[in-house]
Amino acid sequence: MTIGVNERYPAVKAKGEFKNRMRRANEVLFLVGSKMTLEQLQKDSYRIANAHGFYDDIPEEAKTDSTFLGSRLMLMVSEFAEALEEIRAGVDPRLIYYNTNKPDKPEGFIIELADAIIRVADTAEWLGLDLAHAIKIKQEYNESREYKHGKTI
Numbered sequence: 193m194t195i196g197v198n199e200r201y202p203a204v205k206a207k208g209e210f211k212n213r214m215r216r217a218n219e220v221l222f223l224v225g226s227k228m229t230l231e232q233l234q235k236d237s238y239r240i241a242n243a244h245g246f247y248d249d250i251p252e253e254a255k256t257d258s259t260f261l262g263s264r265l266m267l268m269v270s271e272f273a274e275a276l277e278e279i280r281a282g283v284d285p286r287l288i289y290y291n292t293n294k295p296d297k298p299e300g301f302i303i304e305l306a307d308a309i310i311r312v313a314d315t316a317e318w319l320g321l322d323l324a325h326a327i328k329i330k331q332e333y334n335e336s337r338e339y340k341h342g343k344t345i
């Protein structure tokens with residue numbers, strides 16, 4: 193199926209076809225997501241990133257190198273910037289869409305959020321960190337905190 197031509201956001205111009213593709217994508221993502229644990233997410237994210245060369249030639253010492261870790265953090269932030277660009281372009285943040293120039297690549301606000309989480313997860317796995325444990329103890333602490341954690345927003 194092709195949708196639009198030379199349009200960054202073909203959904204705006206081809207809503208009928210787009211909705212069908214979006215629904216199919218959401219069904220697939222739901223099935224995958226419902227079976228995935230954080231531990232598995234970490235392992236899969238690192239395995240895929242490593243297989244694509246993102247950890248090639250990175251020495252063990254990089255795990256405690258603030259400059260290298262800073263660059264990893266900026267890559268995570270770059271995914272949030274991409275999410276911002278999606279909503280700045282006026283695309284409904286609830287949609288997943290496909291462009292004709294890369295018809296197999298899912299796009300959209302939620303895909304960029306997924307990219308951010310994937311980058312966090314692969315970095316955590318590489319560092320040997322347990323995200324599920326960290327989230328659990330932080331959530332327990334957050335639950336005990338005051339209204340808005342004592343802030344205005």
Ligand SMILES: [Mg+2]
Nearest residue numbers: 271274304307
């Ligand atoms: Mg991205």
